[in-house]
Amino acid sequence: MNSHVATARNSAATNDPFKEIQRLGGLLDESEKQHMQARAQLALLAEACDTLRRERDWALQALADLKNETFLELARNAEQKDGESPMHTTRIGLYSGMIAAELGWSPDMCQLLESAAQLHDIGKIGIHASILGKEGPLTTEEWRVMREHPRIGASIIGDSEEPLLKLAAEIAMSHHEHFDGAGYPQGLVGREIPMAGRIVALADFFDALTTHRSYRPARPAEEVVEMVKIRSGEQFDPLIVDAFLRISDQIITLRQSVLEQERYDGAQDWDGNWWMLL
Ligand SMILES: [Fe+2]
Ligand SMILES: [Fe+2]
Known part of the structure; x- marks a missing residue:
C-alpha cells in the first residue's frame, strides 16, 4: 500500500469499512478497493450472524x-x-x-x-x-x-x-x-x-x-x-x-x-x- 494511503488512513480512520472506502476513494487502486469491499461485506455478515445468534438464544430461552x-x-x-x-x-x-x-x-x-x-x-x-x-x-x-x-x-x-x-x-x-x-x-x-x-x-x-x-x-x-x-x-x-x-x-x-x-x-x-x- 502506498505511504500516502497509509498516512490518509491513519489520519481520520473510521470504524465503518464502507465509509473508509469512500473516504480513501481516489487513493486506492482497484485491488485494494476490492479487498476492502470484501472485508466490509464480511464485517456485515459477521454482524448479521451475531444478531441471528442473539435472537436464537433469546427464542430458545423463551x-x-x-x-x-x-x-x-x-x-x-x-x-x-x-x-x-x-x-x-x-x-x-x-x-x-x-x-x-x-x-x-x-x-x-x-x-x-x-x-x-x-x-x-x-x-x-x-x-x-x-x-x-x-x-x-x-x-x-x-x-x-x-x-x-x-x-x-x-x-x-x-x-x-x-x-x-x-x-x-x-x-x-x-x-x-x-x-x-x-x-x-x-x-x-x-x-x-x-x-x-x-x-x-x-x-x-x-x-x-x-x-x-x-x-x-x-x-x-x-x-x-x-x-x-x-x-x-x-x-x-x-x-x-x-x-x-x-x-x-x-x-x-x-x-x-x-x-x-x-x-x-x-x-x-x-x-x-x-x-x-x-
Ligand atoms: Fe409424591
Ligand atoms: Fe407433594
Missing part, C-alpha cells in the same frame, strides 16, 4: 421458560387434584432450598433446587381423581396405582439435559424413597437416593403433615419436627434431618408467613368479588 412454566402449572394442577393448595409446591421449593443452603449448597444450586422441587408430584396428574380424592383408606390395588406417580412424573418431565428439568426428573422419581430402603418406587437405600430427592422427601413430609387435609387435621409444626427427628436414619437421611433441625425455627416462621400471605391473597380475591354476594 421456549425453555415456557416449558418450565407449563410443567409448573401442570404440577400445581396435580397437587390441587390431590387436595393440596396451590401454595404447597411453593412451600416445598422454599423449604428444600433452605435445607440445601444449610447443607452448604451454592446459592445457584439452592435456587435450582427450589424451582425443581416444585415439580416433585407432577406425576399425580396421571393418577385417576377417584384414587387421589378418595376420602377413606386406599385398597392395595389403589396404593399400587398411587405409587406409580414418581415414575409417571419422571417420564412426563422426560430425559432432558437442561439442568432444571434434569434435577426435577430426579426428584420426581426419588422423593418417596426412604433412607432405610423401605420407600418406593425403586427401594433405593441411603446415598443411592439422589440427595435432592432426600431433601425434598423431608420437605414434603413436613409440609404435608402441617397442612390440613379433608381426611385429617393439620398437626402442630413442633410435633411434626419431633416426628422428623424420630424418623432419622429410617425414612430420612440423618445428615438432612440434622440440617433441618438446625433451621426448623426459620422454616416454621417461613411457613407461618406463607400461610398468612395465602390467607391474604384469598381475602383479596374475596374482596374483589364482594358484589357477587349481593
Whole structure:
C-alpha cells in the first residue's frame, strides 16, 4: 500500500469499512478497493450472524421458560387434584432450598433446587381423581396405582439435559424413597437416593403433615419436627434431618408467613368479588 494511503488512513480512520472506502476513494487502486469491499461485506455478515445468534438464544430461552412454566402449572394442577393448595409446591421449593443452603449448597444450586422441587408430584396428574380424592383408606390395588406417580412424573418431565428439568426428573422419581430402603418406587437405600430427592422427601413430609387435609387435621409444626427427628436414619437421611433441625425455627416462621400471605391473597380475591354476594 502506498505511504500516502497509509498516512490518509491513519489520519481520520473510521470504524465503518464502507465509509473508509469512500473516504480513501481516489487513493486506492482497484485491488485494494476490492479487498476492502470484501472485508466490509464480511464485517456485515459477521454482524448479521451475531444478531441471528442473539435472537436464537433469546427464542430458545423463551421456549425453555415456557416449558418450565407449563410443567409448573401442570404440577400445581396435580397437587390441587390431590387436595393440596396451590401454595404447597411453593412451600416445598422454599423449604428444600433452605435445607440445601444449610447443607452448604451454592446459592445457584439452592435456587435450582427450589424451582425443581416444585415439580416433585407432577406425576399425580396421571393418577385417576377417584384414587387421589378418595376420602377413606386406599385398597392395595389403589396404593399400587398411587405409587406409580414418581415414575409417571419422571417420564412426563422426560430425559432432558437442561439442568432444571434434569434435577426435577430426579426428584420426581426419588422423593418417596426412604433412607432405610423401605420407600418406593425403586427401594433405593441411603446415598443411592439422589440427595435432592432426600431433601425434598423431608420437605414434603413436613409440609404435608402441617397442612390440613379433608381426611385429617393439620398437626402442630413442633410435633411434626419431633416426628422428623424420630424418623432419622429410617425414612430420612440423618445428615438432612440434622440440617433441618438446625433451621426448623426459620422454616416454621417461613411457613407461618406463607400461610398468612395465602390467607391474604384469598381475602383479596374475596374482596374483589364482594358484589357477587349481593
Ligand atoms: Fe409424591
Ligand atoms: Fe407433594
